[in-house]
Amino acid sequence: MQITLIGTSGMRWPVHGIERHAGLTLSEGGVEGLIDSPVETQWVEDTEMGVVFGGVRYLPRDMTLGFYVSDALSDETEIGRLESDFRMDFAAQPDEWDANFQHTQVEVGSDLSGERRLTMQLREAPELKTQRDPYTQQFYDITYELRAPMPLWDSGKEVTVFEGSGTSGSGTILVSNPTDTPLRQTWVLTRGKWTLPDPSWRGKRGQRAPSGPYAARTVALPEITSSDQGVRITRERRKLHAMTFTGSNFLGRMNGQWIIHDIPPYTPPTLLPISYTNAPAGGARAELHQPRLWTRPVGLEMPGLS
Structure with missing residues (x-):
């Protein structure tokens, strides 16, 4: 070392x-x-x-x-x-x-x-x-x-992106967790009315997939407006769950529809559905920030999983 x-x-x-x-x-x-x-x-x-x-x-x-x-x-x-x-x-x-x-x-x-x-x-x-x-x-x-x-030891974070050029769009965004700890993800969203994936997961290590009682769960967010500029939604425990780019609380507008599922340890790369409407001209962008946190400074990777 x-x-x-x-x-x-x-x-x-x-x-x-x-x-x-x-x-x-x-x-x-x-x-x-x-x-x-x-x-x-x-x-x-x-x-x-x-x-x-x-x-x-x-x-x-x-x-x-x-x-x-x-x-x-x-x-x-x-x-x-x-x-x-x-x-x-x-x-x-x-x-x-x-x-x-x-x-x-x-x-x-x-x-x-x-x-x-x-x-x-x-x-x-x-x-x-x-x-x-x-x-x-x-x-x-x-x-x-x-x-x-x-x-926990930090090896950086993976940021995956979905974006569209129109006022509405749909597609997929890549999620993964090669670490030995649950992943508490953060969404960074521009203006629009977003529907985000939030499935429950099941399966052996290295074979996790959306499954269980909430396998198809999504969260329909209230519209992110020009006065909001954008929104950050996070599963991190020490931060407000949802906040606008201007620093105001977005949580009260979500009517209890929160992101509730962490990404399990040893989850392989998985595409999840995502969509938006009511975006301004030029489209919209979603970033999914996925920190890589480990219980050890060396090792605990699963071969073939990245």
Whole structure:
């Protein structure tokens, strides 16, 4: 694996693998919490005997990363500068004065899985071992305790598109989920009156297909007007389900007809029906944003499924 930290400044710090910073490396035995996402299984007591499985909840990921930092091996001429700059690239809280602030990211690259990222912030102050004066020795043995509030590894997102040039149109849009976690999709829609697919799914891993009690379910949206400019509808839990491009709540106009189904893990590429009417001259466009989130930084792909 190639492991690189991307600091709050945007600086890249390669700490393990073929590429590595001359004066900075992961310490031996100093890595914990890197691989599987922590989960908590939930159970409901049965009235007669035992318990019934109630679901799984992903917990925040706590990660320990230990580093060896060497002034003598770095390109810096000022003693202590490397360790200081590295420490500055971590934060315990967002920078409220910086609208583009980004917490530190851990990036893991591999031939098997490409690149996946996890966003981390300091959980507590770093611990610098000081049995000897590190500035005299020009060597620092330091441990960072980090937390990822969202514990899944992100390999980017797939965006598929349906668009038409007329005031009405119909066709299909491509949906897939090659990951090991349910996919919470987002629709981005221009003006018009849309009918979106929202089927329930059934089938073995790699063979999921619209099936079950809502196999043909669609959601007919109220018209998206010029004052709305467009609408974003999302299954993401921490965001408003439906909002216009101007920032107003679109949810109240949907009369309870929400997008209710996630895309299951290991769903093969599948074409779903989509249509619109009442679009302005020039047509309409729908984007389906499909994040790729994994419980591990490497692996868990199903061969032949992409």
